[in-house]
Amino acid sequence: MIYADNAATTPMSPAARETMVSLLDTCWGNASSLYLHGQRAREALENARAEVANLIGAQPREIVFTSGGSEADNQAIRSAAALGKRQGKTHIVSSAFEHHAVLHTLKALEKEGFTVTLVDVHHDGLVRPDEVAAAIRDDTCLVTIMYANNEIGTIQPIREIGAICREKGVLFHTDAVQAVGHIPVDVVEDNIDLLSASAHKFHGPKGTGFLYARRGVALTSLIAGGAQEKGKRAGTENVPAIAAMATALREAVGKMEVRRAYLTRLGDKLIDGLGQIPHSALNGDRDHRLPGSVNFCFEGIEGESLLLLLDDRGICASSGSACTSGSLDPSHVLLAIGRVHDVAHGSLRLTLDEDVTEADVDAIIRETADVVAYLRGFSPIWRDLMAGKKQFIL
Numbered sequence: 001m002i003y004a005d006n007a008a009t010t011p012m013s014p015a016a017r018e019t020m021v022s023l024l025d026t027c028w029g030n031a032s033s034l035y036l037h038g039q040r041a042r043e044a045l046e047n048a049r050a051e052v053a054n055l056i057g058a059q060p061r062e063i064v065f066t067s068g069g070s071e072a073d074n075q076a077i078r079s080a081a082a083l084g085k086r087q088g089k090t091h092i093v094s095s096a097f098e099h100h101a102v103l104h105t106l107k108a109l110e111k112e113g114f115t116v117t118l119v120d121v122h123h124d125g126l127v128r129p130d131e132v133a134a135a136i137r138d139d140t141c142l143v144t145i146m147y148a149n150n151e152i153g154t155i156q157p158i159r160e161i162g163a164i165c166r167e168k169g170v171l172f173h174t175d176a177v178q179a180v181g182h183i184p185v186d187v188v189e190d191n192i193d194l195l196s197a198s199a200h201k202f203h204g205p206k207g208t209g210f211l212y213a214r215r216g217v218a219l220t221s222l223i224a225g226g227a228q229e230k231g232k233r234a235g236t237e238n239v240p241a242i243a244a245m246a247t248a249l250r251e252a253v254g255k256m257e258v259r260r261a262y263l264t265r266l267g268d269k270l271i272d273g274l275g276q277i278p279h280s281a282l283n284g285d286r287d288h289r290l291p292g293s294v295n296f297c298f299e300g301i302e303g304e305s306l307l308l309l310l311d312d313r314g315i316c317a318s319s320g321s322a323c324t325s326g327s328l329d330p331s332h333v334l335l336a337i338g339r340v341h342d343v344a345h346g347s348l349r350l351t352l353d354e355d356v357t358e359a360d361v362d363a364i365i366r367e368t369a370d371v372v373a374y375l376r377g378f379s380p381i382w383r384d385l386m387a388g389k390k391q392f393i394l
């Protein structure tokens with residue numbers, strides 16, 4: 001099997017698993033308890049907080065542990081909205097290709113009286129900082145732009161956008177779920193006020209993540225209950241999983257440069273190979289993208305059929321976000337960069353990790369080309385295109 005869907009999830013690293021299993025035996029106490037078992041858990045919890053904070057340039061007190069990226073996104077956006085509303089500011093700026101954890105939260109806030117401006121991401125999948133600046137108004141309380149897109153892998157000019165927000169006195173949140181652990185992230189240098197991350201995207205356990213909130217940014221708790229996480233997130237902390245997340249992040253950051261160089265080379269090879277398939281196109285900018293993240297459209301086919309046939313040949317891939325895999329609609333990300341519905345339906349997302357070899361990439365290229373040709377062989381759309389009854393788009 002060739003696993004090429006690491007943007008959906010990654011397997012736990014052996015070191016993260018070892019940390020988690022060890023603490024399940026030794027730190028099963030409640031971190032809020034005063035007796036020895038509780039204090040052992042508290043020590044492990046705070047050590048993990050300090051490590052996670054250090055790895056993104058934050059302070060330990062600025063880290064709140066959550067159930068993952070979606071919860072962190074929700075809490076960050078709703079906290080900024082609550083702060084803004086108290087100041088009479090109810091306008092939010094975002095982009096059209098954010099994760100649904102962001103977009104659906106913004107939709108809910110619109111029903112509560114907020115207004116939202118979604119800036120374009122253009123054909124290259126990149127937000128323009130000057131357009132973000134132009135969208136900011138006197139009543140803007142928040143700008144939320146993802147660090148790297150989860151479907152096409154394009155990396156946004158976060159540092160420049162953050163600087164604009166800082167200059168204008170507007171809070172800046174970034175959904176960094178796909179970025180943390182894969183590319184350098186420093187919340188201070190990047191001018192970030194709020195940042196969301198999820199452990200299972202960098203070989204940690206599922207169900208665990210964190211929210212960075214710059215000191216002075218008051219958070220609104222989404223969960224009513226106890227005073228855990230200094231009152232910012234009620235519920236007994238899952239210390240073994242949190243500690244495993246810290247281990248996974250330390251590993252990811254430690255080998256980041258070597259991994260980036262290797263995956264960039266494999267990604268370039270994959271882009272070149274898939275680009276040889278007639279009437280195909282890479283989605284998003286070739287250079288400003290996560291290493292090993294490749295998203296292609298193939299005209300005249302359905303992405304779901306492509307995925308099923310690739311799976312039959314031992315290749316695990318996706319057509320977009322795993323969070324919307326049950327939807328029949330084309331990717332909102334691909335529509336946002338200008339792909340028409342017919343083309344957007346024929347998309348393929350491949351996200352590599354360091355266990356993928358060059359031979360694996362050769363196999364992906366070969367099998368994808370073969371499956372695309374096979375599907376086009378009995379596609380009425382493809383026959384119309386070849387007969388000139390329809391015009392090719394790609």
